[in-house]
Amino acid sequence: AGSKLKEIFDKISNLLSGKPVHCGGQTVSVTQHPQGLDFVYYKLAEKFVRQGEEEVASHHEAAFPIAVVASGIWEMYPRVGDLLLAHLHRKCPYSVPFYPAMKEGTSVEEYRRMLGYRVKNSTVEDQDNFLKRMSGMIRLYAAIIQLQWPYGDKEGTHPHGLNYGWRWLAHILNMEPLADVTATILFDFLEVCGNSLMKQYQAQFWKMMLLLQDDYIPRIEAITSSGQMGSLMRLKQFVE
8 A cells, every 4th residue: 555655665765864763673773883874775775676586476466566665765865776776687687688608617506696596505496486586576677667656756757767678678689588588587577567668669669569479489489498388378478
């Protein structure tokens, strides 16, 4: 609900502006330590990304309330936005978008980490879990770029608006697809902000969709094995 979101937003904003905030049974303020504000900026940005990775991954509809608060905080405190992108890009390189290449001398374990997999005691997380987390973060990003904090300065421009989404989509379609991953993130991205992109870019958007349908989906198909068809079929049906 809006009132609940406003309460959360105000609490975060008060903390970042140096006001004392009651939390966990005590009162805290970023002025209590010379590096307090830097620390809070960093941890808050990390927390937003983790919300995408965990909360949005499990409950897709959660992308919107989390994104509207993140977008409003980003507008008021641009450094949070820079750090949010940094955390997002590190955890989910596909949000850049970027497909890390295997370099000489890199171990398989290290390479998996670069691709965004969780590796613990030499055990790599399974593919379904990995894709679920990447989906959550892409969905959060797609929600942030189209939502503006409704209670703020109406004249303020979105700090990271739909033009970044358009750029992301164009970049993806200019890259060689990755099996499983590309189909998954394209579906997530378009399901969340395709409608907003369509309203803003109109004919250009439909040209992009035709390119996706006629040229890019067949390219994904060509590299997809029978066990990875689920994400491709979802994307195909959605685009059709």
